[in-house]
Amino acid sequence: xxxxxxxxxxxxxHEFPEGSARHGYEFVAPLDRRHHIDPEQWKAHxxxxxxxxxxxxxxxxxxLVHRRDRRWAFHYDPAQPVDTDEPGYRFDSHAxxxxxxxxxxxxxxxTRTFRVASVAAA
Numbered sequence: 115x116x117x118x119x120x121x122x123x124x125x126x127x128h129e130f131p132e133g134s135a136r137h138g139y140e141f142v143a144p145l146d147r148r149h150h151i152d153p154e155q156w157k158a159h160x161x162x163x164x165x166x167x168x169x170x171x172x173x174x175x176x177x178l179v180h181r182r183d184r185r186w187a188f189h190y191d192p193a194q195p196v197d198t199d200e201p202g203y204r205f206d207s208h209a210x211x212x213x214x215x216x217x218x219x220x221x222x223x224x225t226r227t228f229r230v231a232s233v234a235a236a
Contacts, residue, residue, distance in 0.1 A: 117162055117236035118145045120210050122218075122228035138228055139188065139218070141165035141178055142236045149209040149233070153180055162236070167200075188218070 124130055124137040142163050144155035156163055156178070163178040165188045176190035179199070186205035202208075203217035203225065210216075212230050219225045 116144070117142050117159060118210070119232075119234050119236040121231040121233075122216065123231040125215055125227040125229045127226065133229065135231070137169050138231070139165055139167050141188070143178055143210070145210060145233070149211050150207065151178075151186060151205060151210070153206075156180060 119140060119142050122139045122141075124134040126133045130137070142165075144152045144159055144163070146152040146155075160177070160179075165176050165178055167174040167176070167188065167190075174190050176188055176199070179187050179189040181187055181201070184206060185201045187199045187201040189199040200218050200220050203219065205216065208214070208216055210230055210233055212232060214230045215227055216230065217225050217227050
């Protein structure tokens with residue numbers, strides 16, 4: 115198992131017809147040989163599983179969490195419950211490979227699609 119740094123960039127949308135490399139996420143996660151997030155390795159390395167959300171000039175730092183409902187999410191404020199953060203759609207079964215697409219329900223309640231721009235050793 116190795117920790118990977120995964121960069122997600124906003125895919126094409128009505129608001130961004132060409133997508134945007136200035137809007138997205140970069141996070142660290144343990145990936146198994148099928149490129150899925152490994153929950154057992156996450157437990158052993160959860161402190162290293164950080165996320166940075168970048169939206170133009172605005173950024174937010176947090177952690178990748180595995181919620182009670184078995185969904186992966188990005189959690190930013192330790193004073194708030196994890197249910198208030200940004201869950202990934204089917205992150206438990208998705209392969210994180212370049213040029214794949216994933217969806218995240220962001221804190222504003224909007225689900226947006228992101229392209230996996232890169233996966234590299236963390």
